[in-house]
Amino acid sequence: MPTITLERARFSHFVGRNVTLKEMAKWLPWLGTDTEEVGSDYVKIEYNPNRVDFCSYGGVARAFRGLMGWETGMPKFKVKQGNIVLTVDKSVAEVRPYVVSAVVRDLKIDYEAIRELMEMQEALHWMVGRDRKKASIGVHNLDAIEPPFSYVTCAPNEIKFVPLDKTEEMTPQEVLEKHEKGIAYKSEVDWASRYPLIVDRNGDVLSFPPIINGELTRVVEDTRNLFIDVTGTELNPISRSLNVLVTALADMGGTIESVPVEYSDHVLVTPDLAPQKMKLHVGYSNERLGLNFSEAQTIEALKKSRLDAKKVETGVLDVTIPAYRIDILHEIDLVEEVAIGYGYYNLTPTIPATVTTGKQHRVSEVAADVRQIMVGLGFVEALNFVLANEVDHYQKMRRKAEELVILANPVSTEYSIIRNDLLPSLMKNLADSKHHVFPQRMFEVSDVIKLDDDSETYTERRIHAAAVSSHPTANFTEIKSILESLLMNLGFKNWTVKETNHPSFLAGRVATVSLGNMEVGVVGEIHPEVLNNFELENPTGAFEIDLEKIIKAFK
């Protein structure tokens, strides 16, 4: 999750009054942030990705003033009409079709502000831009370039410019091959025949979106006026990113100026900070929260969440949402704003009136019975991962690996497939427990996943039970009597044990177990080669049964 480190003095400046670290640590979580760290003179908070506006001091301070009741209602931002034009060439439609823009003047930029500006861009690139795909931002020193500006395309090696953090000129093609950012983001443009570019009246390059800005427009400590571009694949995400950014810059002391963005068939004047409007039904809000608020109380809570609201008819409010709140999708989001404005700490728990009786799942009931019986028979329960690997589950068990459920992106070779039986897991447990006292008797009642053509996922989850008994005199008779004892205690009277062949077991000492005509499992003495593969010295008896079949047999 994204974080922001709020230095106390600077945060106080944005809030407009002196706040202590203690106040910050106490109250910020009631806005829905997590305190990561309280330092000597700062608080580091983690915020949720829906609150992109918390990527700046200004954004957090706005909400904080509201929560504390120091300033409520919707913050107002002025946009001065500007005359710096950005022209959009038709050819960008092929590669990165949309751009919006703004000018912000009269900023006092210091080291802290530059750092904040960079962090804001990173946060927006990640949360709204989906790693620059949907939206990417360029912030430029306006005084280093000459308007009007154009959003155009060029052939990969048509022009040269000095990209940010470099001293040599490169073509866009060379940027994609050599520059760190070019290598990281090349997939956004390298498929196109022409690359997007923002240039000034002299053809000087401001930016090669979404890859890198030009060194020419680098923002430094005495930069006062900014030109901002946001480009992307859709209009809404870039407009929203721009709104979050310019409102934060206005809170830093800047004056927002609009830019006419001239597309071939229309002109878009951006940024558009017109608030979003939505209705809130007070009854709906009360029903969800369990409150009995009047219209006035609801309005007061919304204002503390920095929204404006007025009553339009009984029980209905017109809510006005500032342009930087890009997370309000539905009326229910306003209900949460009421709760946050009122304070979660003011909500007292109630017990729901719903009366029902509880019940365990049939599979869990039978699993619990099996566990109890196995413990009674002197076995210790193990619980293993369903994630497995071919070596333990097939090679070491002397089996051919077939019909596997395989992971596309395993995190390690140890967990690359999904197990379809339990015994290999228990063999591994024995291997890990060699240094402990014998006899060793373990069991597992748990999940396996098998292929199944009829299911929605082409797989089927089943529950199995398996046990191993490992000690110097372990043999077929012992483990068979354990399995028979389990079946008897589960309430069965008749079963048949029939000799079979199984690669993991010793020939002549392995059998299938059936209830009626239904084969439910296998029991036997583990093959010496398998014991060797797991580096076990003692003979080991083992069984595995399919509990779903046992449940079927109950019926």
Place this chain on the structure above:
Amino acid sequence: MEMGFTEIRGSIVQTAFWNFDALFQPQDHPARDVVDTFYLSHPKKGKLPKKDVVEAVAATHENGWKTGSRGWEYPWSPEEAKRLVLRTHTTPETIHYLFEHKEPPVKVFSVDRVYRNEKLDYKHLAEFHQIEGIIMDEKVTLRDLMGTLTEFYHKLGLEKVQFWPSYFPYTEPSMQSTVYVPELKTWVELCGMGIFRPEVLAPFGVKHPVLAWGGGLERLILLKLGIDDIRLLYKNDLGWIRRTPVCQR
């Protein structure tokens, strides 16, 4: 169960449709990335449910459908929704169950396996257990959710509980809870919770509010056993199992 909940159990392998799309997680959401979620290479894709449900979910993502939401404003892809994943939470089974049980009241729970594509270390597992519960009824509220969780924690011997605002893509309002652990003399974050969003419920025809919460089981066990390496729980070291008391009150 003591609190009147019925256990549900579902598939560990899910289509992305049930794991993400049905829960209003947009298809470009970072949680769906391969660095967070295990996808299968064999079998690779599953089947989608009935056409009308798929269309309603698609429209909700694209433009909000008839929920009153603006949606996520992108073209929804059925192929992406067919990809098979190891479920990242137990909630796909919950929404599946609600789809098949629309009449109130519904109170169900599960404690079951979930997966995240993570390197194993002392506090992370790629496979772990999630506790989840929901209440669907005509008039249940956010305060009822607080009350239910408070009672649940009390039954686990955790007396002091606090609720904070939070965010999850499929609940609104959302909350995070912290409990005071006297042994550690500190507050610990446990379950996250909220009321299912209308964008989640409407495509499945669920008309009443659904309170939902969930959290990791292992975290709770570590607190109870006083151990700090989560991997120990799945090592199945016979000596450790033999030494660890069954009764943990």
